[in-house]
Amino acid sequence: LHGPRFSQHRNNSCRILVVFISILTMSYIIAAISNAGGAPEQAYRKMQSAAACPERPYAEMFKFEVPSLTVGTLDTLMNLSDEMGKTDGLVEQIVRKIEKTGADLSERSKVDLSVGGVPATRYIQQFAWDSAKYPSRRPLKELVSLITGGAVAIEEELKQLVHSYGDKQAALQEAKRKKSGNLLVADLNDALTEEIMRKVKVIDSEYLKTVFIAVPKAMQENFESGLDKLGKDLVGYGGPDWSRDSTKLGEPVSFGSHVDRHKVRGSPVVPGSLQMVHKDEDSILYSVTILKGQYEAGYYENDAFQQGSKIDFETEFAQACKEKRFVVRDFTYDPTQASKSAMQLEQLRVEVDGMKSALMRWCKNHYGDGYVAWMHIKVIRVFVESVLRYGLPVDFTAVLYKANKGKEIELVTALDKQLGNASDAAAADGDDDAEEYHDFVMMKFEP
16 A cells, blocks of 8 residues: 555545644644655654744644554455545534523523533643553544434434433423413413402303403404304204294104205304403403203114214314414313412423523533544544555654734635645645645644
8 A cells, every 4th residue: 555556546645634623713624634754743743833933833733643554455444545535524513502402591692612521622732542442553434423422322322312401491481481471371370369260150061151252452353243154063953943833843854864954054252141251451351151962863774773872062263263363272270270370380391490500501511522523533534645645654743833813814825835735735726626725734624
């Protein structure tokens, strides 16, 4: 496995990676060059003079430890090179989710999260491979799976915690809405007092039921004038009128299924039952008594009697009201419910605050795990691309540049000029369709 020979098979691995890690507005670049048989110190000094010296003060430079990992086969390296970009993005996304969750919980754009007790910037600049957690002698593919699996497990746990917290928040908001909302949405046990309810005649018998309807104030006149037409096609009022003509009483054609009960239709609202119960700034609550339902007569079929059925009007009446933007409130007055609702609201507040604190602690505890996994994936990328670029035996030096403010573009230009083949870089710059090209391993990360 040699760099030039491999380049004939895979030009894309030459177009590698400049990794910008944006933390607190600072950018970092990981770069690696071949030692070319010389001492690593010579390569280190060359990279320092390229962009981190008085003549070219574009960045601070730090040593970047890349352990001696297991190389494996050429096919393994090529496959890993193809997959590592996606893996890197996946793990970084998990880190950013933790950051965003922490920022959302603290209601600040940035939240203080650390890696092993130190700021992320210091961890990057002092990075050391964690051999206890990620044994460097394991095959590369297993190592990547180990790191990725741990990060994905963190993401799954975060999803579950965020989902539970979101559900509890939604329950709290709904409770607040019912507590402080208008009569269209408020808990009526909170809005109505015992004194108000004493004036309301509530019926709930076999055939009649009093329902409560909330109406926007702007639609008061429309509701009151059109009440007798609400659900006007629901109830069948047809049938024989024996009070006027009793001579036909008992004739076969005058009862049961032989009568078209729906020949005449109307609303289930009981005339004269409308009563204003309560009102606020936005809405009015009425009580109305309606027919609960209607019995459809049974009939004989081949000498067997088919049992009749009862038609329920409540659901269809509520739907008819909804179409007119009136809200039938599902409500049974309970004078003890108001205090229960207050206690439930306070309990929800306590639970939400507790879950918020627990989720913030979780973010602080697991951010470091995700960040460590992310940086170890980057190191593996540097190793894989350097071996593919420079060949065997493994002989390269990697460093970390911390770009000075506003010098990111000049830093990359200087590295291309000092460490790469300027003519190759210029040719790539001249091709608008070409991927970003560098004549050495230089990885880009945009958080």
